[in-house]
Amino acid sequence: xxNVYENKMTLEFLSKSSNEAFARITVASFAxxxxxxxxxxxxxxxxxxxAVTNSIxxxxxxxxxxxxxxxxxxxxxxxxxxxxxxxxxxxxxxxxEPLYTTKPELERxxxxxxIMENFMDSLKIESVLGVGTKVxxxxxxxxxxxxxx
Amino acid sequence: MxxxxxxxxxxxxxxxxxxxxxxxxxxxxxxxxxxIQKYIPKKLILDFSKxxxxxSAGIGMILGRYKMMTMFGGSMNMTNVAPNVxxxxxxSGILKIIPIIEEVGGTEIGKCx
Numbered sequence: 001x002x003n004v005y006e007n008k009m010t011l012e013f014l015s016k017s018s019n020e021a022f023a024r025i026t027v028a029s030f031a032x033x034x035x036x037x038x039x040x041x042x043x044x045x046x047x048x049x050x051a052v053t054n055s056i057x058x059x060x061x062x063x064x065x066x067x068x069x070x071x072x073x074x075x076x077x078x079x080x081x082x083x084x085x086x087x088x089x090x091x092x093x094x095x096x097e098p099l100y101t102t103k104p105e106l107e108r109x110x111x112x113x114x115i116m117e118n119f120m121d122s123l124k125i126e127s128v129l130g131v132g133t134k135v136x137x138x139x140x141x142x143x144x145x146x147x148x149x
Numbered sequence: 150m151x152x153x154x155x156x157x158x159x160x161x162x163x164x165x166x167x168x169x170x171x172x173x174x175x176x177x178x179x180x181x182x183x184x185i186q187k188y189i190p191k192k193l194i195l196d197f198s199k200x201x202x203x204x205s206a207g208i209g210m211i212l213g214r215y216k217m218m219t220m221f222g223g224s225m226n227m228t229n230v231a232p233n234v235x236x237x238x239x240x241s242g243i244l245k246i247i248p249i250i251e252e253v254g255g256t257e258i259g260k261c262x
Binding site for chain 1: 168170171203204208209210233237240241
């Protein structure tokens with residue numbers, strides 16, 4: 001039953017780049033309750049790092065704002081919702097294209113959304129210009145013990 | 150970052166000791182550019198043996214150093230890449246221009262190639 005959650009947590013922090021490691025490590029630590037593999041944990045950390053970095057660099061640019069992360073644990077999956085109240089994304093389809101970036105001068109690779117999409121099982125991006133962006137990602141944690149039976 | 154320069158083959162090995170995200174990529178970039186401009190090496194080797202995390206900020210940072218090496222007429226390789234870091238490399242296609250090399254002669258850096 002996917003709509004019945006087992007556990008939940010919310011995290012709020014300033015959009016400072018020094019919080020990128022804090023954010024991904026905290027989410028990974030919370031996700032560890034599902035007993036994920038090393039690869040699954042690494043995928044989650046990378047995807048969270050991408051989303052949080054996007055909020056810092058693109059959402060808030062030179063300003064400082066609040067980034068909110070909500071994590072919901074289900075029986076065999078984790079949902080991660082990352083929200084900012086930044087400037088929003090003008091063209092989501094374009095932003096999702098591999099190698100597309102609006103900030104090449106910062107040596108951004110344009111791979112953020114591609115990594116989130118590939119490392120997680122689902123990705124939803126909602127954005128309103130001048131209001132903010134909400135990224136919802138889900139990762140299914142495979143139960144190796146069960147599948148080995 | 151641990152820096153090793155081999156005078157004999159003019160190779161510069163930079164062993165990155167931080168996690169590579171947007172925050173640390175800027176620090177690594179500044180230090181790497183300083184060392185590259187100091188030695189103008191023929192070969193740049195990025196050693197990832199101490200890197201257990203990298204996101205797409207690493208791709209941008211590495212491509213930037215690659216451009217600099219190309220400008221100086223040098224080549225660039227990467228070594229000791231963990232599986233999770235390699236996964237990010239594979240997704241980006243960067244390995245087509247900057248290959249991963251096996252280190253020869255154990256873990257001692259600066260003596261590879």
